[in-house]
Amino acid sequence: MRKLGVALGSLVGLAGAVAPPSVARGDDDSAIATMTCERVEQPGRVRCEVEARVAPAESITWGDVVIVKTPPSASALRGRIGPHDATVHDPGLWRWALALVARDRGAGDVEGLVRLVVCKGSQCRPRELDVKARLQVGQ
Numbered sequence: 001m002r003k004l005g006v007a008l009g010s011l012v013g014l015a016g017a018v019a020p021p022s023v024a025r026g027d028d029d030s031a032i033a034t035m036t037c038e039r040v041e042q043p044g045r046v047r048c049e050v051e052a053r054v055a056p057a058e059s060i061t062w063g064d065v066v067i068v069k070t071p072p073s074a075s076a077l078r079g080r081i082g083p084h085d086a087t088v089h090d091p092g093l094w095r096w097a098l099a100l101v102a103r104d105r106g107a108g109d110v111e112g113l114v115r116l117v118v119c120k121g122s123q124c125r126p127r128e129l130d131v132k133a134r135l136q137v138g139q
Contacts, residue, residue, distance in 0.1 A: 006111050018030050028078045030058060030118075031052065031054045033050065033131045034050070035048060035051045035132060036048065036049050036133050037133040041137075042138070043073075043102045044107070045100070046074070046135060047097065048097070048100060048133060051094070052066045052116055052129065054066070058119055059091035059092060059119050059120075060118055061118070063115060064096075065096050065098065065114050065115075066079065066080050066113045067079050067080070067098070070100060071108025072108070073102060073106045074104050074108070074110070075100065076110075077098070081098050105137045107137070108134075109133070109135070110132065111131070112130070114128070114130075115128050116129070
């Protein structure tokens with residue numbers, strides 16, 4: 001957990017460029033997911049990142065991200081980011097990059113669902129984690 005706190009602290013340290021992440025925990029608190037979106041000054045492409053982590057004794061064997069809600073002034077370029085699109089596939093950490101198109105200045109929440117298959121030893125089970133990030137375009 002200490003390493004996770006350091007990693008999240010590093011993300012929050014980018015506060016001027018990235019909105020603070022919201023952290024979603026699984027039912028048993030061993031899986032967490034975060035979503036962050038960069039802050040941009042002008043309408044256009046906005047890059048967001050979703051990260052899922054599991055306990056050291058567990059591993060992620062499959063995962064995807066589904067965008068379920070965007071602010072009225074923005075659209076997701078893709079509604080689902082699949083397992084092959086993950087930029088990091090470590091056993092305990094998966095990360096996905098995604099993009100939105102902001103058509104106007106403003107702010108609102110982007111909401112997603114991280115779906116995982118998590119294994120501990122030979123037993124695997126599905127997990128779903130809600131994630132949310134603040135989209136900020138302009139002041």
